[in-house]
Amino acid sequence: MSKKLSHNIQDYLKRIYELTLQGGKATTSQLAEVLEISPASVTNMLQKLSTTEPPYVTYQKHQGVRLTEAGRMAALKILRRHRLIEAFLVAELGYSWDEVHDEAEVLEHAMSARLETRIDAVLKHPKFDPHGDPIPDEDLTLPDIKQIALSDLSVGAQGAILRVPHEDPEVLRYLGKSGLQPGALITLLSRTPYDQTMRVQIEGN
Amino acid sequence: MSKKLSHNIQDYLKRIYELTLQGGKATTSQLAEVLEISPASVTNMLQKLSTTEPPYVTYQKHQGVRLTEAGRMAALKILRRHRLIEAFLVAELGYSWDEVHDEAEVLEHAMSARLETRIDAVLKHPKFDPHGDPIPDEDLTLPDIKQIALSDLSVGAQGAILRVPHEDPEVLRYLGKSGLQPGALITLLSRTPYDQTMRVQIEGN
């Protein structure tokens, strides 16, 4: 069975997962940025994570890192817990979607397998968290979804918002006030060529 | 305001609180025992806790420790969180009373003030946890209760079980199966003089 990874290592793996979702590698400086620690500290940890048994990342000097299968599984496990907690806090404890991220960030490391199972059951095996992010199931399989980034949508096209994968409470409160939440129906009105500013029509607004 | 104390320090303070409930001092070896660490490590920590600003314990070599007011408040804060979590797990997530202690032991350190407040509200400001232990209120005031230890009860006397302050799941499952839970009405049938074995009559049994 897999060993229990430290709180810190879990955070590294989770961040590497997020940074490599589009298929590339995560760089030392990207990780230093999101983890808010020095690049030197990141290098140390990457060396460690690549030389454990099993290794959690593949790493070559100056080349960035990618998760191994063991690393991906560990990352998905944390991600599942994180998103289940977010869903639970909204559904059962009256949190709003801008309040749940920071709380989940801490609780995910303190959650037992039993608690994970019970929350999953109480929520009837939810497939998405409050931001619309997919929750891996018990086997760590992700539900697959047809989605397109708003930045790739054609002007004039319509769509339903699936995900608003932001962490910043202030941004989320602003978007929420505008009605831009998972489930909302929108039409892309215009896009300015250089600064990527977009105007969208939100249903009922 | 009070600084945030490390996970470990919180555990020390909580244990010292429990060990000094009857008024005495907690010794190095008692703490080493309950925290499952070496006596030498305990000594180190006690020296540290007694020289912080503010100090959390009063400590003199070879004399054991007692909590200062700051220490007591910190301990009650953790105890409140611990017991709220226990109550919540039983009330909202289908846990049984023998499963909650270990879970709460970890979660208590990961709980924000906001989560504490929400759980307290959802449970309607509970006064006791599933073991019957009192939950300090928001100001860390303990509800006071008239109680007597079973070992001090006269043979033939009756009473209602208020607290079963055990942590061991196996013991709790056994007691639960016998009906010995908070709320149960009992009569003390006999007590053997030397080994303190007692026989009790439990209502409806």
Add this chain to the structure above:
DNA sequence: AGATAAATTTAGCCGTATCTAAAATACGTT
């Protein structure tokens, strides 16, 4: 290509909280 800038790694350090082994202190018994 050569120079400079940016990113990354190395080297050495720090604080926290643990440990073991050895020294010091306190205590119970005679």
Add this chain to the structure above:
DNA sequence: AACGTATTTTAGATACGGCTAAATTTATCT
């Protein structure tokens, strides 16, 4: 009051995961 035992403290080491400063590698720009 003194001996032997138990308890506690000191001293020194270790693991973890950060840090800064300096060195190195890679990228960019004429």
